[in-house]
Amino acid sequence: MNPDRFLRALPVALASAFVVLPGVASAVQPFAISRIDVEGLTRTDPATVLAALPFKVGQTYTDDGGTAALRALFATGLFNDVRLDVRGSALVVVVAERPFVSSIDIEGMKEFPKDTVLPALKSVGLAVGQPVSQAVLDRVEQELRQQYLSRSLYGAQVTASLLPAGPDRVRVAIKVSEGGPARITRLHIAGNKAFSESTLLSEMSLGATGVFSWISKNDRYSREKLDADLDKLRQFYLRRGYLDFDVLSPDVSISPDRQNIDINITVSEGRPYTVSGVALSGDFLGRDAEFASLITVQPGKTYDADQVKASQEAIAKRYSGYGYAFADVSITPQLDRANGLVQLTVRADPRQRVYVRRINVSGNAQTRDSVIRREMRQLEAGWYDAEKIRLSRDRIDRLGFFSDVAINTKPVPGYPDQVDLDVAVTERSTGNVNLGAGYSQTEKFSIQGSLTLDNLFGTGNLFSTELNTSKYSRSLGFRLVQPYFTQSGISRSLDVGYRTSRPFNSTATSFELATLNAAVRFGIPVSETDRVFLGIGAEQNIIGTSDTLPLAYQQYALQYGRRSTAIPLTLGWERDQRNSALAPTSGSYQRLNLELSPFSASRYARLNAQAQQYAELPAGMSLGLNAELGYGKGLGGSPYPFFKNFFGGGLGSVRAFDQGSLGRVDPTGVYLGGTRSANVNAELYVPVPGTGRDRTLRFFGFMDAGNVWGADEPITTATVRASAGVGLSWLSPVGPLSLSYGRPLRSLQGDRIQKFQFQIGTAF
Incomplete structure (x- = not known):
């Protein structure tokens, strides 16, 4: 070997094995690089190696540059070994590539699903198609052990090893012994x-x-x-x-x-303290009395941290209503330990008034931005108002298109008087298949269904079609609802349908009533939570000729003919103050609807009213109350048409009783319902253990009471039916699901009981 070449190569070889310390004299004289060659590559592009080097052809090579080159090449993570050779004026980079991972096999893991583990392993450097080293395997073992510790699996053992899988390829085998949780x-x-x-x-x-x-x-x-x-x-x-x-x-x-x-x-523990007084300190915008009224902490009462926090938040919220989004509010206690007293000082600095520069919407892959933005009551370029932002969040949530809605305030860098609002939504499936089913000894299993698209093509419009082939009813109907038929927020709904039906418990083999209907209805907003409805429709009812036709049907057909036409007018009102349309936990809902048909043979008035109230309770629980009343009456001496009767019993009414079985029964045994109805429901929602108080999946206990009455029947408490039971409520991918199992608390002889019931697409 040439002695000069040996002397030049020796320090470089030593540098590849040891970190060269600063101050060590170089044994290689600097020289101009005439050529750079790379040896040992099988997969890596030579350009990757050349790009990592701190010098190029034509530049001067030094020992410091060689050390930096070795460090840079090792830092790429692609090589197990790197060596620099000097051959004349040429520099040769000799590398040994790390093997790449052909597969990752995990054995013995039950606590974590594989499809969630592999992305986590990738974050620590282990993935198929990537180079691997022992250091990476060590990180993998450490990360998996840490994850098992978080699940109380302290005895879990994790071993990661490399197995040959071909030229320059290895298989990573991860063996896990989980053991039992501590x-x-x-x-x-x-x-x-x-x-x-x-x-x-x-x-x-x-x-x-x-x-x-x-x-x-x-x-x-x-x-x-x-x-x-x-x-x-x-x-x-x-x-x-x-x-x-x-x-x-x-x-x-x-x-x-x-x-x-x-x-x-x-x-x-220490001792409990009594509030001796509350004082204000700071700038309260000249509204000291107004802000003082928001403080619920009272002198002479025991100190309550929740009241202090609520008072602090109420004051900050009131500041934000005046545009001061970042007001600094604090309540400082001064303790008199000798006497067990605490003096509270409310300090406030409104800081600078701000306005909203921009509203950003994210998370809506399907829903159009305009559908969300039109529900915003806080506008861009307007003064920041926390109450309008809360109202905007509730309105977006009440759309029912999202499982989660959050509006976050973000300061604009460099502009202390401006903020941006980030509206983040999590979309849920809005194509619902609604099913209703039940089981009883006489009816066995029954099922009905419909398809609803709550957010048609992301426009916020609702389209539904009902196809029913149940034992007692066959129907085909279509409905289109446009919440923003006009820019001012007037809604329009169009309904077209055809239905043939037999009364509950009828033994007929063909239909006994056919109904063809079409209607248009407009909703006019009169406030943020109130809406008035006006509508008109056309309806034709045809009574069949079955041998088992109920007596009530026969009498109506003899007096008014088998075909009955009506042009009903509708007038309604609705107020929605719930915090969510899907799974409300607070707020209220009321509606009133009047259907009037004064111009046709079937002249009648039909009134329906409903009220709901929700309240949050400790431990993630909530209480829901529902009350509904119905009243129907014939007009101008005409009897009230039987096909407009109210029905009771089953889901949506009094559970544990057969669907539609309450009320008058025809001599033929069929259920006729009644002209008047009333039912009340109470549900206590309890989060399912282990779900983190997820409101989309909850247990509930219920109590129901109600009945329906005919026009000549007295309404008395003695005829009211009642039931109680338990159930499960789930916002499933195909719609809200409600399962219930109940028992009658009050029933009369002849009542039909159906203890287990479930329905998809309903509440109460």
């Missing part, structure tokens, strides 16, 4: 005197293994959950005036087999 066998609180241990434990989400732990998984320990529970304890005491309350470091111990966990928490 469960909390004992959770103890010490130092508490004012409140019992059971009371404090009920405030925590963690708990010792119990009957429902397999659902809620509350016995699986994590530090994050424990910290959250300790904060809940602090809030519990602060709501009761214990301002000196403190939690000492909890003691968490795990058994040698890493399966059982004991948690001991020691608290220092």
Whole structure:
């Protein structure tokens, strides 16, 4: 070997194996690079190597440059080994490529689905088609172990290894032994005197293994959950005036087999404080009395952290109503420990008034921007108003197109008087297949259905078609609703339908009533929550000729003929103040509808009214109340047409009774309903354990009461039916689903009972 070439190559070879420290003298004389060659590549483009080098052909090579080149090439993660050779005035880069991953096999993993694990592995550098090293495998093992720790699987073992799979290819084998989760066998609180241990434990989400732990998984320990529970304890005491309350470091111990966990928490309660006074300090825009009225904390009462927080938020919200979006509001306590008193000082700085520069909409892949923007009551270039923003959020949520709606305020950099609003929505499936079904010993299984597109082509319009082939009714109908028929928000609905039906419990083999109808209806907004409806329609009813025709049908046909035509006029009113149309937890809803037909043979008036009220309760629960009344009367001496009767029983009325079975029964045994109806419903919604209080999936308990009456029947409490039971409410991909199982609390002889019922596409 040429001695000069050897002397030149030796320092470079040493640099490839050791980090060259600053200050070490170079043994290679700088030289001009005439050529750069790359050896050892099989997959990587030579341009990738050349781009990483800190020098080019024609530039001067130095030892420092060689060290930097080695570091840059190793940093690409593509090579297991890199060496620089100097051959005359040529520089040769010799590399050994890392093998690339041909497949990733995971064995023994049950806690996490594979389709969620692979993206997580990619984030730490492991993916099919990418080079791999032992350092990457170490990161994979560490990341998976950390994920198992978060699920209380402290005994989980993870091993990642490389197996040959061909030239320059390897297969990554990840073997997992999950073991069983470590469960909390004992959770103890010490130092508490004012409140019992059971009371404090009920405030925590963690708990010792119990009957429902397999659902809620509350016995699986994590530090994050424990910290959250300790904060809940602090809030519990602060709501009761214990301002000196403190939690000492909890003691968490795990058994040698890493399966059982004991948690001991020691608290220092202190004493409760009484509010001695409340003072204002700062700029209250000359409206001191107005802002003071928002403070719910009263002198002489025990300090309540929730009241303090609510007062602080109410004051900040009032500032935002005047355009001060970033008002700084704080309530500072000054403690008199000797006497157990606390003086509160409300400090406020409105800062600068701001206006909304731009409203950005995101998350609407299908729904058009205009559908969302037309519900906004906070406008661009207008002063910021928190109440208008809240109203905008509720209006967007009430559309029913989104499972989640959030409006976030974002300051505009460099402009302290401007903000942007980011409207983020999460779309839900709006193509619903609505099903109604039930089971009884006599009727067995029955089902009806329709198809509804609540957000047709993302326009916000509703289109529905009903095709029903049930035992008692066959129908085909179409409906189109345009919420914004005009720019001012006047809505229009068009309905066309044809239906043939037999009364409930009829034994006829052919239809006994056919109805052809068409109608148009306009909705006129009169306020943010109120709307008035005006409409007109045309309807023809044809009574059949079945041998088993109910007596009521025969009498009506003899007096008015088998064909009956009506031109009904409709007048309605609606007020919607719910926080959601799909799964409301607060707010109210009322509607009133009058159908009037004064110009035809079938002259009648039909009135229907409904009211709903929702209230949020502790622990993620909520209460829903519903009441509905119906009244029908013939006009001008004409009898009220039987085909406009109200029906009761079943879902939407009094559950646990057969659908439509309440009310008058014809001598032939069919259900005729009645001219007057009333029913009330109460539902207590409870979140399903382990779902994080998801309002789209909830258990509920219910109580129903009601009945229908004929025109000559007295309305008395003795005839009211009642029921109670439990059920499940789920906003499924095919529409709202309600399952219920109930028992009658009050029933009369001859009533038909149907304990289990379910329906998709209905509420109450």
